[in-house]
Amino acid sequence: MLLVPCPNCGPRNASDLVYKGESHTRPDPNLVTEAEWRSYLYLEDNPAGWLRETWYCRSGCRRYFVLERDTTTNEFRNPPVPGAKIGGKA
Amino acid sequence: MAKSAGLTAAREKVGRRSADSSKPPRYSAAGLLSRGARKTTWPRVWRDVPLQKTYDVVIIGGGVHGLATAYYLATNHGITNVAVVDKSYLGSGGSGRNTAIVRSNYLTPEGVAFYDRSLDLYNSMSLDLNINVMFSERGHMTLAHTDSALRTMNWRAEVNKLQDINSSVIGPEDVKKLAPSLDTSSDPRYPILGALYHPPGGTIRHDAVVWGYARGADHRGVEMHQKTEVLDILVEGGDGPDGKGPGGKVTGVRTSRGDISAPIVVNCTAGWATLISDMAGVKLPISTRPLQAAVTEPVKVFLPTVVVSGSLHVYVSQTDRGELVFGASVDPFNTYQVRGSLDFTEELAGHVLELMPGISRMRLLRQWAGLCDMTPDYSPVMGFTPVEGFLCDVGWGTYGFKAGPVSGEQMAECVATQQTPKLIEPFRLERFSTGKLVGEKGAAAVGH
Numbered sequence A: 001m002l003l004v005p006c007p008n009c010g011p012r013n014a015s016d017l018v019y020k021g022e023s024h025t026r027p028d029p030n031l032v033t034e035a036e037w038r039s040y041l042y043l044e045d046n047p048a049g050w051l052r053e054t055w056y057c058r059s060g061c062r063r064y065f066v067l068e069r070d071t072t073t074n075e076f077r078n079p080p081v082p083g084a085k086i087g088g089k090a
Numbered sequence B: 001m002a003k004s005a006g007l008t009a010a011r012e013k014v015g016r017r018s019a020d021s022s023k024p025p026r027y028s029a030a031g032l033l034s035r036g037a038r039k040t041t042w043p044r045v046w047r048d049v050p051l052q053k054t055y056d057v058v059i060i061g062g063g064v065h066g067l068a069t070a071y072y073l074a075t076n077h078g079i080t081n082v083a084v085v086d087k088s089y090l091g092s093g094g095s096g097r098n099t100a101i102v103r104s105n106y107l108t109p110e111g112v113a114f115y116d117r118s119l120d121l122y123n124s125m126s127l128d129l130n131i132n133v134m135f136s137e138r139g140h141m142t143l144a145h146t147d148s149a150l151r152t153m154n155w156r157a158e159v160n161k162l163q164d165i166n167s168s169v170i171g172p173e174d175v176k177k178l179a180p181s182l183d184t185s186s187d188p189r190y191p192i193l194g195a196l197y198h199p200p201g202g203t204i205r206h207d208a209v210v211w212g213y214a215r216g217a218d219h220r221g222v223e224m225h226q227k228t229e230v231l232d233i234l235v236e237g238g239d240g241p242d243g244k245g246p247g248g249k250v251t252g253v254r255t256s257r258g259d260i261s262a263p264i265v266v267n268c269t270a271g272w273a274t275l276i277s278d279m280a281g282v283k284l285p286i287s288t289r290p291l292q293a294a295v296t297e298p299v300k301v302f303l304p305t306v307v308v309s310g311s312l313h314v315y316v317s318q319t320d321r322g323e324l325v326f327g328a329s330v331d332p333f334n335t336y337q338v339r340g341s342l343d344f345t346e347e348l349a350g351h352v353l354e355l356m357p358g359i360s361r362m363r364l365l366r367q368w369a370g371l372c373d374m375t376p377d378y379s380p381v382m383g384f385t386p387v388e389g390f391l392c393d394v395g396w397g398t399y400g401f402k403a404g405p406v407s408g409e410q411m412a413e414c415v416a417t418q419q420t421p422k423l424i425e426p427f428r429l430e431r432f433s434t435g436k437l438v439g440e441k442g443a444a445a446v447g448h
């Protein structure tokens, strides 16, 4: 289906991971307006193209990480290589 | 006036003229025979006319939702200067790829009322559109394999009964009577504990519904433009870049075949919904996921009802030709690719055999996928947006085929009266900023 490049385990079938969706910066709950908070909760970019997304390596290293994937080709940009430094934080 | 005269001339007769000339002509066995004998080809079912520069309403997306909206605009409200534009062919999206299941046993009172109206419209559709849509009211059964699933079924049954929907919870013995091929013993890993049974549910021929609405709309003067891709939406006076976004007003659309001006633009593009709404500067709570389905070789009819299992992520029905049609839940990540996967087939086969061990030697013929526009609460997004003149009928996820007729009817009313009809009030985009979600997950995640 889709080989997801886990920074720790290397390429794994998507069924070994959990897709957590688009990765956006969480606003500070003490500072945001209600509308901003709800936009953060519900609204999506859903681009046809490059998307920053969070994955959870359920059956492997159990780490969360962020990857960039083209949603029209499912190709990953700069896939992390295991052994190298762990990718962006989620 | 000149236009309607041209209309009649442009349209060849496809069959016997119906008694009621407000409807498109009827197909008949005699017509079929005489055409066969004369070896004539069938004429176009809707006209292919030049694209004009202005319309009263432009509808983006030639699936069941866009076409039904156009049909009801013309039929119920006399608004006929309407163009439906599609980047591909009519029915090329989810409307031509779905597994054609219809039902109204949803979980929320809002959902039940809405989908029930759609079933009413489906019931009279063959007569209204003069085309055989092959509605098969064969009953719909949602299996429960766990106590919590059984609890949700009971909850749904009570919500349904309150609104006069034929829906009840039955035990394993009755499940076995309705569908003897199901394994109702206690042997499987997830034994069948009961089911929510909904006799008015069933299947319908999806392509006939699409063509029926297209033909009916064409008959009333609506234009269908295939291979016409919308590249941009023209908006003035909005808060965002280029005058788009909230506070703005739609003036038209830019297409691959030129600009069209129109005061009202309706987004009916399902899986592509956010790409279109981005063009107007409107953000939606929608992510695009593929949904896959598969079909087996045909065998003698043995499965009389639609069978759904939420716990096993699978549903199955048998077509009149005898093929088993399978579906599951959406693929596990967002993408615009419509490709089948082995993961899907493997999981599907395992789960189906758990339900019906007897079909282990049947072969799959085909598998395919379509794009679904998923919302966080499994309910649609309908009606006005913060951009004046830009309306949405999207968020149809994996369950929008059955909603086609009622959505078309209500969206047409919304456009014609410039007010949100009562039936679709709960589904307005505002609910995501006020937090009033309409949680249908319990009734819509698998059992389309």
Ligand SMILES: Cc1cc2nc3c(=O)[nH]c(=O)nc-3n(C[C@H](O)[C@H](O)[C@H](O)COP(=O)(O)OP(=O)(O)OC[C@H]3O[C@@H](n4cnc5c(N)ncnc54)[C@H](O)[C@@H]3O)c2cc1C
Binding pocket: B060, B061, B062, B063, B064, B065, B066, B085, B086, B087, B088, B089, B090, B091, B092, B093, B094, B095, B096, B097, B098, B099, B100, B101, B102, B228, B229, B230, B231, B268, B269, B270, B271, B272, B276, B291, B292, B293, B327, B368, B369, B370, B371, B372, B393, B396, B397, B398, B399, B400, B401, B402, B403, B448
């Ligand atoms: C495998 C599968 C099984 C399903 N099973 C069921 C079921 O059993 N029951 C049920 O109720 N629902 C089911 N669904 C869901 C249902 O098919 C959809 O919700 C429904 O068809 C949506 O209809 P629509 O008219 O809104 O969109 P679509 O039919 O998807 O039409 C959208 C159209 O927009 C066009 N478009 C996109 N971008 C542009 C552009 N830029 N310019 C012009 N045109 C554009 C596309 O070409 C497309 O034709 C299923 C879906 C799938 C994929």
Ligand SMILES: [Zn+2]
Binding pocket: A006, A007, A008, A009, A010, A057, A060, A061, A062, A063
């Ligand atoms: Zn890992």
